[in-house]
Amino acid sequence: LAEPSGRRAQLRAASRARGPPGMSSKSASKKKGGKRDDGDLKREEVLQAVLLAETFEDALDPATAGQAKVLQPLANVPMIEYSLEFLAKSGVGEVFIFCVRYAAEIKSYISSSRWHDSGLLSVRFITSDSMTCTNAGDALRDVQSRNVVTSDPFVLLYGDVVAELPLADALAYHKRCREADSFTTMTLVLQHAPKATAPHRALLDDLVVVVNASTGQVVQFEDDITDDELLIEPEALASHGSVVVLEDVADTYVYVCTPEMLAKFSESWDYETVSRSYVVNEVRDVELGGHVYAYAVRDGGGFAARALDARTYDAAARAVRRGWVPTPHAPGAAAAEAT
Numbered sequence: 001l002a003e004p005s006g007r008r009a010q011l012r013a014a015s016r017a018r019g020p021p022g023m024s025s026k027s028a029s030k031k032k033g034g035k036r037d038d039g040d041l042k043r044e045e046v047l048q049a050v051l052l053a054e055t056f057e058d059a060l061d062p063a064t065a066g067q068a069k070v071l072q073p074l075a076n077v078p079m080i081e082y083s084l085e086f087l088a089k090s091g092v093g094e095v096f097i098f099c100v101r102y103a104a105e106i107k108s109y110i111s112s113s114r115w116h117d118s119g120l121l122s123v124r125f126i127t128s129d130s131m132t133c134t135n136a137g138d139a140l141r142d143v144q145s146r147n148v149v150t151s152d153p154f155v156l157l158y159g160d161v162v163a164e165l166p167l168a169d170a171l172a173y174h175k176r177c178r179e180a181d182s183f184t185t186m187t188l189v190l191q192h193a194p195k196a197t198a199p200h201r202a203l204l205d206d207l208v209v210v211v212n213a214s215t216g217q218v219v220q221f222e223d224d225i226t227d228d229e230l231l232i233e234p235e236a237l238a239s240h241g242s243v244v245v246l247e248d249v250a251d252t253y254v255y256v257c258t259p260e261m262l263a264k265f266s267e268s269w270d271y272e273t274v275s276r277s278y279v280v281n282e283v284r285d286v287e288l289g290g291h292v293y294a295y296a297v298r299d300g301g302g303f304a305a306r307a308l309d310a311r312t313y314d315a316a317a318r319a320v321r322r323g324w325v326p327t328p329h330a331p332g333a334a335a336a337e338a339t
């Protein structure tokens with residue numbers, strides 16, 4: 001067990017534990033009995049994403065009360081534009097925008113935007129009822145029940161995420177992990193973000209991630225600001241041996257997932273959030289839990305912030321103004337660049 005100063009380690013330690021050494025990112029699966037037809041090949045090549053336009057957060061109220069949060073301006077551009085721009089630049093071909101409240105407003109915006117029938121990104125909508133869908137877990141169970149996600153992997157993120165990240169690298173890392181470990185269900189994308197100097201971390205964010213030192217598999221995922229101690233389960237040490245403890249990291253709220261991850265949500269109605277219920281519980285279940293890996297973006301290698309509250313909203317807006325995140329080509333973009 002690594003015991004860094006202050007019981008936790010710097011993020012750069014994760015770069016030494018990015019994944020199984022020597023694994024190839026290429027795969028060569030073929031249908032039995034001959035070549036795949038063009039239709040099958042085309043479907044396999046389309047990388048899909050699920051964008052949660054219903055963020056299930058109200059920390060920005062009353063500023064966002066009575067209107068879709070993802071349509072609120074951030075640096076004079078609707079928040080959802082940053083997420084869609086990030087996905088399109090990262091090679092995503094089809095995105096399912098999941099809506100609960102304000103679905104009509106979001107559809108109307110997209111239909112009049114550059115994303116409508118532009119060829120940049122195929123946009124489809126999934127609409128759910130606010131009486132039955134009250135959290136991210138409900139949303140993912142709804143997505144799974146519709147059998148629309150066919151790409152393995154697919155990308156999951158929230159519509160209030162502002163990001164400029166090497167998603168292609170994270171996808172390649174996930175595929176290597178998947179090849180080495182068939183129980184892989186998700187790869188977390190983390191970024192270096194010391195709490196004392198990272199305003200894009202929420203005030204109550206006290207994330208600690210314990211990973212296998214040689215493979216990068218997540219052993220524990222804890223985010224409880226009221227807990228001053230980190231107790232690593234004996235079963236985890238027995239299974240993984242050497243581990244690395246990461247404190248100076250932040251969740252980007254961008255996830256690379258397998259379809260099995262959606263099935264896990266359908267199996268457990270206790271899962272209400274992605275990180276703080278699904279990941280926490282799956283990594284604790286040594287015998288039956290899905291395996292989660294952590295991809296750590298190197299310091300200076302990217303930026304991501306989720307506009308959860310006034311602090312993180314301001315940090316995201318400053319990142320855009322400083323050029324850390326490109327300004328999307330959308331109404332208001334010229335004004336944003338001018339400021």
